[in-house]
Amino acid sequence: MSGRDYWLWISSVNFIYFDKLKKLIEQFKSVKNIYCASKKDLMSKGGLSNEEIAVLDNSRKSFRTEQYLEKLKKKNIHFICIEDENYPQRLFPYNHKPYFLFYKGRMPDDSLPVAAMVGARACSGYGRNMARNIARELSDNNVQIISGMARGIDTYSGLGAIEGKAPVFAVLGCGVDICYPTENIELYENILKNGGVISEYPPGSPPTAWHFPQRNRIISGLSDKVVVIEAKEKSGSLITVEWALEQGKDVMAVPGRVGDRLSSGCNRLIKNGAGMVTSAEDILEELKYVVFNKANKKGAMEKTLEKEFLLLYSELSLQPKNIYELIQATGLKYERLVEMLLQLQLRGLIEQPSYNCYSRLN
Secondary structure, rough: OOOHHHHHHHOOOOOOHHHHHHHHHHHHOOOHHHHOOOOOOOOOOOOOOHHHHHHHHHHHOOOHHHHHHHHHEEEOOOEOOOOOOOHEEEEEEEOOOOOEEEEEEEEOOOOOOEEEEEEEOOHHHHHHHHHHHHHHHHHOOOOOOEOOOOOHHHHHHHHHHOOOHHHOEEEEOOOOOOOHHHHHHHHHHHHHEEEEEEOOOOOOOOOOOHHHHHHHHHHHHHHOOOEEEEOOOOOOHHHHHHHHHHHEEEEEOOOOOOOOOHHHHHHHHHHHHOOOOOOHHHHHHHHOOOOOHHHHHHHHHHHHHOOHHHHHHHOOOOOOOHHHHHHHHHHOOOHHHHHHHHHHHHOOOOEEEEEEEEEEEO
């Protein structure tokens, strides 16, 4: 089996989700070593129960890569793992990034900005209108919209984005072959026509309650901005905000009436420093997103680069350079350098031809 085959195998073991897999990889160093581990080591080092070991051992004996891929293909489901070149660049910096993802349709375009839109399920007419109108205008300005496709704000954000022209995406708390909630089947199908649905859970996985807080880290991780529209003080939407803050993402919120429970969470976010959103223009301003004609896109972007970015960009050439060479040449700290390299990639100025190596685009 190849490296990717081992990821396919582990993704098919229905009890090994992210937290458990992360602990196993910390112990065994690679998914291949997990596959080859003895039952004794799986118990002593991996902390697996006898029942879990039995399931995993049976999967080792029965798993066939070709059959699994054929099963996915029949459902139009794609698989991507961290060893794949097209793994989402936005997720790479985080130690809680998913090891693999399933998706239908396509993944977000790394060259276009992404705004995550989240909020109350039991939203008001005000919230519905703001979500739909803001998402539509952002989409018309080539901003990709991503949400969890939940009832309420997520749904109306998706509806507005579909009315625009940019791709729209949903990260699910179940398998990508399951529409949840079921009443969103039309939205689900429309998203697939102009974007994609994404999940780290295998096909057929039910919408279990604990899946949703975990999937929120992927929503925020794939976005450039997280926009909250209507959230109570103790709202599930604020879990996405917590992930966003941990990831260093900017959070913005739509204000509401003082004393309105549905807006208390948003108002507190703004009070604590989140950006205020009264229209899509506020988000576009923050994204600093400008649509350039193809012919002059790179030249125009290069002129707008800040001094620090120019220093980094001047050190790059058509010949790939390792990230540690760039640290030595620029004096930038690793975390800042990774962030800047990602921004240069999103601006369409550089590429990552191999792991931790970067070069200018022609």
